Amino acid sequence: MLLRVLLFIPLLIFSVCVAADPIQLDRGWEFRWGDSPVGSDGVPEWTRGDSAAAWTPIAFPSNPPDRHGAENIWYRTTLPEGQWRDPVLYISSVDLIVDVYVDGRRIYGFGHFDENGKGRFEGWPWHMITLPPESTGKPIYFRIFSDYIDIGLWGEVKVMERGELLGKILRDSTEGAVVGVFSLIVALLALAFSCIQGKRRMFVAIALYALGAASMVISASPATQLMLNAPLLWDYIGALGYFVMPVAMALLMETWFGSGTGHLYRWISRFFVAYILVAMAASLGGLVGLALTYPVFDLLFAAALVLLFVPAVRGLSMLSREQLAILCTYVLFAVLLLIDMGVAHGFLPWGKVPLAWGSLAFSCAVVVIALVHFSRSQAELRALNMSLDQQVKARTAELERLSYEDPLTGLKNRRFFNELIARESARARRQGYPLSMLICDIDHFKQFNDTHGHEAGDEVLRQLALRMKQTFRQTDLACRYGGEEFVVTMPGAGQEDALMRAEELRRDIAATALRYAGKSLPRITISVGVASWPGSVASVDELFNRADKALYRAKSKGRDRVEGADFEINRALKSASD
Structure with a gap:
């Protein structure tokens, strides 16, 4: 199809260089209602140049008066003189089918006339009619059938060189x-946006x-006939659009003014969907x-x-700038569509209605709005990603804190202690400073829980943790190792x-003195092992093992006491107490 267009280019260039000026056939037209009888030689009698009295002058060969339901008509005019190399007659469109005669000979036909001079719609293509040599200055006849509201030629009718027409x-x-x-x-962009x-x-x-606008504009483009000469198919595509x-x-x-x-x-959308289905089915079915x-x-x-836009006027104040742009x-x-209707039905003089510009304005508005939406979405997405990143970091820090913290006492837990002691031990060896460790255990804590309940026991654990925070230095670290231990x-303590x-x-x-739920609790004691x-x-x-053994000795010696990792330390502690 594209090759066909490309093959016209050399012919186009040559013809334009030597072309005579196009001549518009806008005068000398006549018409005659009915259909011509055919002579024994097969030539329509009305093409033989009979009396002019049977023909009626008309300014342009379209929709003459006094139709009265007639479906057949003939038009004629005289081809202009000119120095043509490859002359053709260009017609924008015909309602509905046509045969063209010069010198009694049929030189062109579009559609099929049956024996009764009738036919059926074959589309609305443009027509390029090759004119025979020596046809200038001679009458040209048009036999037309139309059961449509219009009958005759439509748009431009002019003689020109073939290359210039192409x-x-x-163009x-x-x-x-x-x-x-x-x-x-x-x-396609709108469909993509509908998904996201x-x-x-x-x-x-x-x-x-x-999509409808694209179908209308593309099907109405004259070059489509050069690529695929199927006018009825293009008309169906244009009609559907x-x-x-x-x-x-x-x-x-409905999305904007549905309230x-x-x-x-x-109702309007469903009605026209029904119309599309019925019209297409009836047309394709030959009805x-x-x-x-x-x-x-x-x-x-x-x-x-009118029904669509009257309610919209009342709701203009509610629209965003993007919606106003699309509405405009x-x-x-x-x-433009209304103007095109007026031209098509003869209410307005013929002229090219720039439907493509209306479609382009709409498309540009949608593209700009789509880009704005995309830019805005990207900015919101970046902000959301930053927010999510901050939330993830905060949540990670919170989880990390919770993974190292005992929720009851607020002290660090056993997991943290295991990592800490390895790190502090290595640092003490490397830097040569002392490192001490205490292991504390609440005396008879199981019996306390059994007597006063676990909630009271939890309060004891919290109070012990509080006293530990108050007693030790900021550089010291107290951890709940497990249970009541x-x-x-x-670090740095001898x-x-x-x-x-x-x-x-x-x-x-x-x-x-301990209290819980408004009641006094018995005093508690602890045993401590030190290494x-x-x-x-x-x-x-060996710090943990030696401190744990010292704690065991404190328990075995009656509890409520501090035991060091060797007897020399215990004797020093006893002397200090005395």
């Missing part, structure tokens, strides 16, 4: 092709509108021609445009300092 077709198609492709891209954005119904409506317009408009209006008038928009579905639709669409392009396209690590702190804690706990490096242990790695 150049005109390509006239550029705008529609660009806008059509652009509208298709918009439709919350306002799915709105984006589906935009996609449907853009045109007929879907009110559906898309109603869907979009109070949503039932109206739903009516596709052309006959247009007048009814045009009337319904014009009424629907909607109105622009709707006005606590461990205190004292034997004597560790023993004194342990004894201070023991005395403080023994003197503390220090260097001094009571040969290796820093």
Whole structure:
């Protein structure tokens, strides 16, 4: 198909260089209702140059007066003189089928006339009619059948060089092709946004509108006939795109102005969906021609445009700038469609209506809004990612804190102690400073819990943790090792300092009056085992085991006491007490 277009380019360049000026056939037209009888030689009698009295002058060969339901008509005019190399007659469109005669010879035909001079709709293509040599200055006749509301030629009728006509077709198609492709891209973008954005119904409506506009513009582009000479197929594509317009408009209006008038928009969209189904089925089934579905639709669409936009005017203050932009392009396209209807049905003089520009304005508005939405979404996504990152970091820190902290007492837990002692032991060996360790255990704690309950026992554990925080230095670290057992690590503390702190804690706990739930609790006591490096242990790695053994001795000697890792320390502690 593309190759066919490319093959026209050399011919186009050559013809333009030597072409005579195009001549518009806008005068000398005549018409005659009915169909010509055919002579024995097969030549229509009306092409033999009979009396001019049977023909009636007309300014342009379209919709003469006094039709009265007639479906057959003949038109004629005289071909202009000129120095042509490869002349053709260009006609924008014909309603509906046509045979063309010069010198009694049929030189062109579109559609098929049956034996009764009737036919059926075959599409609305443009026509390039090759003119025979020496045809200039001679009459040319047009035999036409139409059961449509219009009958005759439509648009431009001019004689020109073939190459110049092909150049005109390509030039006239550029705008529609660009806008059509652009509208298709918009439709795809809108569908993509419908999958990732919350306002799915709105984006589906935009996609449907853009797809319909693209179908209309592309099918109306003259170059499509060069790529694929199937005018009826292109007309079906254009009709489907045109007929879907009110559906898309109603869907979009419903998303914006649905409150109070949503039932109206739903009714309009469903009505036109039903019309599309019925019209297409009837046309494809041969019940009516596709052309006959247009007048009814045009009337319904014009009424629907009023129903669609009147409620919108009352809700303008509620619209965002993006919605206003789309609504304005909607109105622009709707006005152009109404003008095109007026031209098509003869209410307005013929002229090219820039539907492609209306579609382009809508498509550009959607693209700009899509880019704004995308930029805004990316900014929100970056902010969300930063927020999530901060939340993850905060949560990680919280989880890390919880993984090292005892929830009851607020002290560090056994996991933290295991990591801490390895780190502090290595540092003590490396830097040569002393390191002491205390292991504390509440005396008869199981019996206390059995007597006063676990909640009272939890209060005892919290009070012990509080006293430990008050007794030891900021550099010391107290941990709940498990149950009623606590461990205190004292970096930089020697034997004597560790023993004194342990004894201070023991005395403080023994003197503390405990209360829970408004009731006094019996006093508790603790037993403490102490080990220090260097001094009571040969290796820093033996601190925990030696402190644990010292605690066992304190328990076995009656509890409520502090025991060091060797007897020399205990004797020193006893002397200090005395």
